[in-house]
Amino acid sequence: MELGSRNDMESEEQGLSEGSEHQHDQECDDDSVLEMATAFADFHPTDDSQLGLQLGDKVAIISKNSADWWWARKGELTGYVPTNHITSHSDEGGGWQDGEYFGSYNTMKLHLEMLQDKPRNTAYFTAIQQNQHRIQDKVVLDVGCGTGILSMSAVKHGKAAKVFAVEASEFAKQTQALIEANGMADSIHVLEGKVESMKLPEQVDLIISEWMGTFLLFEWMIESVILARDRWLKEDGVIWPSHATLYLVPCSAEELYQTKVGFWESVHGFDFSALMPLAKEEFFHTPLYNHVMKTEDCLSLPQKILQLDMKTVTGSELEETTHHFEYTLNKAGTLHGFAAWFQVDFAGFHGDASEPFVFLNTGPDYPLTHWKQTLFMMDSPITVDQGDTLDGTVTIERNKVWRRHLRVNLEYSFTSITTKDIKVFTKLFPIWR
Numbered sequence: 001m002e003l004g005s006r007n008d009m010e011s012e013e014q015g016l017s018e019g020s021e022h023q024h025d026q027e028c029d030d031d032s033v034l035e036m037a038t039a040f041a042d043f044h045p046t047d048d049s050q051l052g053l054q055l056g057d058k059v060a061i062i063s064k065n066s067a068d069w070w071w072a073r074k075g076e077l078t079g080y081v082p083t084n085h086i087t088s089h090s091d092e093g094g095g096w097q098d099g100e101y102f103g104s105y106n107t108m109k110l111h112l113e114m115l116q117d118k119p120r121n122t123a124y125f126t127a128i129q130q131n132q133h134r135i136q137d138k139v140v141l142d143v144g145c146g147t148g149i150l151s152m153s154a155v156k157h158g159k160a161a162k163v164f165a166v167e168a169s170e171f172a173k174q175t176q177a178l179i180e181a182n183g184m185a186d187s188i189h190v191l192e193g194k195v196e197s198m199k200l201p202e203q204v205d206l207i208i209s210e211w212m213g214t215f216l217l218f219e220w221m222i223e224s225v226i227l228a229r230d231r232w233l234k235e236d237g238v239i240w241p242s243h244a245t246l247y248l249v250p251c252s253a254e255e256l257y258q259t260k261v262g263f264w265e266s267v268h269g270f271d272f273s274a275l276m277p278l279a280k281e282e283f284f285h286t287p288l289y290n291h292v293m294k295t296e297d298c299l300s301l302p303q304k305i306l307q308l309d310m311k312t313v314t315g316s317e318l319e320e321t322t323h324h325f326e327y328t329l330n331k332a333g334t335l336h337g338f339a340a341w342f343q344v345d346f347a348g349f350h351g352d353a354s355e356p357f358v359f360l361n362t363g364p365d366y367p368l369t370h371w372k373q374t375l376f377m378m379d380s381p382i383t384v385d386q387g388d389t390l391d392g393t394v395t396i397e398r399n400k401v402w403r404r405h406l407r408v409n410l411e412y413s414f415t416s417i418t419t420k421d422i423k424v425f426t427k428l429f430p431i432w433r
């Protein structure tokens with residue numbers, strides 16, 4: 001379930017608005033510190049009373065001398081910092097915006113969407129059922145349990161002995177009532193709070209979590225799952241999903257392009273084409289998180305641009321990743337942009353890799369899920385022929401300030417098989433900041 005799949009969240013400039021909670025930073029304990037703040041832009045001092053900043057720097061605010069300059073400390077250095085270059089943690093929950101994030105999961109709308117996503121739930125239930133002989137009598141941790149549906153399945157279908165169902169949002173109170181209503185209170189322990197600050201009485205044999213957001217990573221809940229794995233999963237334990245793979249493919253999106261941009265060519269007989277650049281900026285600045293593509297929209301075979309082994313991946317590896325791609329187009333048409341989707345696998349228990357494992361693929365060749373596909377629209381469509389090639393890179397960079405957000409940079413050269421002429425394209429897409 002991802003934040004990006006909900007219109008109201010998208011309406012808030014595609015992202016999380018300010019959270020209300022103050023994320024306590026250890027530096028705050030020093031009583032001379034008013035609060036912590038993070039630089040969201042570089043700042044080059046113009047005199048030695050000012051403190052230089054680099055994007056992502058954390059500073060301790062000592063005094064708020066004026067609206068525009070605060071006296072701050074960075075490591076051993078002190079000096080004035082410009083308030084329009086920093087975001088104070090008291091506003092933003094340290095960039096995680098936990099207030100807004102967890103608040104958004106305390107709604108029926110979101111849980112309805114997740115619970116009505118048949119392929120999503122079937123994958124988890126089937127994996128649990130197929131591995132009952134391995135889950136029976138074991139201890140399970142459900143990170144971000146929401147309504148507790150996966151915890152209930154682990155007990156009902158997996159015969160797990162005990163499940164720690166951790167949920168940070170207030171919804172955990174509803175979850176407790178559901179567990180009791182289904183007579184599972186003796187095996188499922190609902191723990192309200194962030195898994196990061198949870199104290200469990202024991203290590204677990206299996207971690208289950210449904211953490212995947214738009215473009216797999218948005219919401220960056222993966223970091224919470226990695227931390228839970230490192231802290232609470234037994235050495236020989238299993239984490240589900242065990243693997244996550246992100247796919248990218250060059251594609252057409254003719255209908256979308258005509259609806260949003262082509263429309264302005266002639267509006268009720270009037271030439272409104274001057275508005276097309278504004279339309280491209282407004283509609284294509286960020287990816288479309290709810291695009292449903294058809295297989296025939298693909299102009300080449302998809303390529304894997306990120307492959308995660310959830311047993312070993314670390315948070316720091318994910319701060320920035322770059323993948324080089326080469327596509328040979330397998331049909332003529334119009335290249336509008338690129339589509340992305342992910343697959344998660346439920347392997348890990350199996351000794352021999354030959355044993356088939358359950359997987360959930362959110363791509364166009366599989367049943368539609370609430371994630372749909374993510375569409376990156378370039379600004380100018382190009383007519384392409386079979387045999388043309390795209391050679392470039394996709395860089396995924398986590399936002400250093402807004403810690404649940406990321407940016408995807410696409411850079412590539414297009415070579416026509418007939419004329420051999422080369423065009424170069426590049427575009428940076430925030431998700432959502």
Ligand SMILES: NC(=[NH2+])NCCC[C@H]1O[C@@H](n2cnc3c(N)ncnc32)[C@H](O)[C@@H]1O
Nearest residue numbers: 001002105144168194195210211212213224
């Ligand atoms: N697939 C997704 N994109 N999101 C689906 C899982 C999100 C659920 O996990 C909860 N959740 C998210 N992060 C955490 C955390 N660190 N600790 C506890 N619960 C969490 C959140 O409140 C929501 O109920």
